[in-house]
Each structure stands twice: as structure tokens, then as C-alpha cells.
Amino acid sequence: MDANQLGLVSSIFTLGGLFGALAAGSLSARYGRLRVMRINTLLLACGPLAEALAPNIGALAFGRFISGLGAGVSVVVVPIYISEISPPSEKGFFGAFTQIMTNMGIFTTQVLGYFLSRGSLWRIILAVAGVIGVVQFLALMGAVDSPKWTAENKNPRQAKLDLLKIRGEAVNVEEETAGWDGADDGDGKYTKSRAHNTAPCLDNPARPPYLPRHPPAIYIPRLTKYTQKNNKPSSLHPTHKAPPAPAPAPTNNHRSPSSGFSRRQRTAARSSPSSS
16 A cells, blocks of 8 residues: 555544544434444444455445444443443443553554564454454343433333343342433333422522422412412312402591591581581
8 A cells, every 4th residue: 555545544444433423422312322332333343344355445445434433433322331331339430441441452453463464464453353343242132221311211110120130139229210310100101200390490499399290288388379369269279269358448437436426427517507
């Protein structure tokens, strides 16, 4: 290969990684982490296979681009998946271990390149990467999807079962699942949790909480006070009756405590002929 061909083969891997990383976030959020990783292992297997069997520079560049796509997806989806399935107290360890294993892969490639950089043996180095992709695909067939993603998008009950498969049946996962934004009504359908519906507004603590589908007793005094103020019956409480109308204000036609006669009677007496 001349300098231009070498530059093309080297840089096109980075270009594929860019496209893969940009698309990985939205794909994993829509289709799930596990499904995206399984499909991505096909790229990680087919790309090195195309490189190892490449008859010309074009096929080699194409294989490098496919391998770059798989690498870009991996660096985005795999850390998210590992973070979501790791125990809460060990997320830092597994997050760091991901980067350690990435560097171990680079080290393995360098070692293979030291011994196999002669003649056509470079094809074996690329083929080893394809074998690793096939092994990863077989291993992911026995894995479960991220319980957190399942709880947010499908069925929280299934998400809890998947978490028990990861943690073990003897582990109490109630504290870990308490923060999931989902609840199961019993029919397998996903609904928003009551804790979410009744949570106050964070940016305005004085704002009243959202009303759930079945208002608890704590909301009854608040609604009753509101309906009494507006003198309207409450639609949520049919038994509530409007308060009685207030008593009329006293008129000026009252008797003076000193004279015993009303003001109107005293005025009529002054204007009568007998008074003159």
C-alpha cells in the first residue's frame, strides 16, 4: 500500500466509529441495550472477517469501516449496560474495569502484531478479532436486558425478575427497585408509579402534588376548603353540600337603646303637624 491507501484504511475506522457512536444512544434507548449489543456483535464479527479475506484495498477499507461502526456502538452502549446492571455499591469498580479490559484488548493486538507482522500473517490478527465477536455474540444470548430500561419501557415486573437473575434469588432488591419510574397494575401493563404522580414539583416546593388516579384522604380537606371558599359542590365528593348563605346585614331600621323608638319613627314624629 502507498501512503494514500494506508491513510484511507487507517482513518476510515475512526469515521465508522464516529457514526456508530452518534447512533448508539438513540438506538439503545429505543430498542434496548441487549438487542443493540447483539446486533453490534455481528458488525464486530463481519468487519474483521471482511478485512481478513479482503482481496483488495476497497474490501479492506469496507471491513475497517464496519469494524469502526461496531467499535463506536460498543464504547457507548456497553458502559451504559454495565452501569445499569452493576450493584449500586460496585458501579465504580465495573465502570473502571470496562476501560481496563479495553486496554487489555489493545495490548493483545499489539502482542499479536509483534509476532505476526510478516507476510500475510496480518490476516490472522484481524481474524482473531472476528472470533472474539462471535464469542461475545454467543455469550450475550444467555444475558438479560437492562432491568432499568425494561422497567421504564416495558414491564416493571419482568424487570424485577431480570434483576433477580443477575443478583440472585436470595438478594433483596426492593431498595434498588424503589427508584424505578414504573409500577405494575397486575395485568402486565406499564403505568406511572403513584410516587411519581404524587411527587411535588421540584422547582417549586409550594406547588401542590399531582393528583393520582385514586385521590387519597390527604386531599379531601384541601378540596373541601377550596369548594367552601367558592361556594360550589365538589365533583369528587358528591356528599359535600354547599354551606348555608350568610345572614343579611342589619339595616338602619333599628331602635335606639336610649329612646326606645326607631330612627324612622322619630323622623315621622318631627315632620307631623302635631309636633309643630
